[in-house]
Amino acid sequence: MTAASDIAAHYTSGDLLARLEARLREDGFDPAHPTAEALAPYDHFHGRGLEATEDMADLLQVAETDRILDVGSGLGGPARYMAERFGCRVDGIDLTAEFCAIATHLTALLGLTDRVSFEQGDALAMPFGDAVFDGAYSMNVSMNIADKRALYREIHRVLKPGGWLSLSEVVQGTGGAPDYPTPWARTAATSFLATPAETRSNLEASGFAIETLRETMETALAYAARSRALVEAGGEPLHRAVSLIHGALAQEAMANSAQALRERRAVPIEIVCRKARQ
Numbered sequence: 001m002t003a004a005s006d007i008a009a010h011y012t013s014g015d016l017l018a019r020l021e022a023r024l025r026e027d028g029f030d031p032a033h034p035t036a037e038a039l040a041p042y043d044h045f046h047g048r049g050l051e052a053t054e055d056m057a058d059l060l061q062v063a064e065t066d067r068i069l070d071v072g073s074g075l076g077g078p079a080r081y082m083a084e085r086f087g088c089r090v091d092g093i094d095l096t097a098e099f100c101a102i103a104t105h106l107t108a109l110l111g112l113t114d115r116v117s118f119e120q121g122d123a124l125a126m127p128f129g130d131a132v133f134d135g136a137y138s139m140n141v142s143m144n145i146a147d148k149r150a151l152y153r154e155i156h157r158v159l160k161p162g163g164w165l166s167l168s169e170v171v172q173g174t175g176g177a178p179d180y181p182t183p184w185a186r187t188a189a190t191s192f193l194a195t196p197a198e199t200r201s202n203l204e205a206s207g208f209a210i211e212t213l214r215e216t217m218e219t220a221l222a223y224a225a226r227s228r229a230l231v232e233a234g235g236e237p238l239h240r241a242v243s244l245i246h247g248a249l250a251q252e253a254m255a256n257s258a259q260a261l262r263e264r265r266a267v268p269i270e271i272v273c274r275k276a277r278q
């Protein structure tokens with residue numbers, strides 16, 4: 001059994017806020033008054049960053065009165081995006097205390113505290129009542145969770161009947177295991193990639209009906225090529241969360257992750273599924 005503390009340790013540096021503020025200054029922004037646009041290269045910590053968050057939101061129907069759950073909310077970019085776009089309330093939960101503190105801080109700076117909040121906790125035992133959320137999403141989190149059925153059952157528990165679940169997952173491809181480190185794990189001991197078929201059956205066994213399950217490999221490779229072209233032209237990569245969060249480990253982790261995509265060892269997929277109405 002993997003200790004949750006090993007996973008939180010992978011994401012914790014202790015000085016992340018100071019390094020984020022330094023990056024924002026280098027980018028020409030005042031870290032005391034950041035905008036969502038200034039933060040976007042850093043606070044959407046998943047493949048394709050903000051673009052993937054936008055694509056996920058495009059598939060969803062969310063009302064202003066909805067209460068939404070972000071499972072593994074990281075620095076809170078996706079939660080703030082959802083609240084801004086739909087006017088809904090978002091509760092984030094994440095294992096990594098440092099991420100939750102920074103997410104809360106950034107949310108206050110952006111004036112969203114009345115609608116977006118973060119709590120440190122384990123997605124496998126969430127501090128929420130039954131059937132309280134209209135929808136839930138999770139972006140690039142389940143790779144750290146061995147017991148996927150326990151995760152999906154726990155999300156199912158807190159969703160209202162008819163509630164939706166949107167997942168951006170990295171799943172096991174046909175090319176063998178990725179090399180480590182990757183952005184989500186230092187070694188294979190904290191990485192748990194299910195195949196697409198296992199993901200489907202885990203969700204169905206947990207009570208979800210799958211509405212869409214699609215691979216987003218082509219989009220991911222095109223995004224990587226666009227970002228590479230920017231760097232070759234002397235600019236910044238599109239997505240800078242991994243280099244910010246992982247510091248010295250980042251280059252190797254990003255190279256392994258890019259190789260894993262190219263060789264179909266890791267495959268990005270998007271899923272929308274739903275809890276039955278009764």
Ligand SMILES: C[S@@+](CC[C@H](N)C(=O)[O-])C[C@H]1O[C@@H](n2cnc3c(N)ncnc32)[C@H](O)[C@@H]1O
Nearest residue numbers: 044045046072073074094095096122123139144
């Ligand atoms: C790659 S980051 C993604 C963060 C965020 N979803 C985003 O897209 O910006 C993975 C996150 O999952 C969180 N995580 C991993 N296992 C978890 C668990 N059992 N419960 C809650 N959060 C978890 C980590 O702390 C980390 O913040």
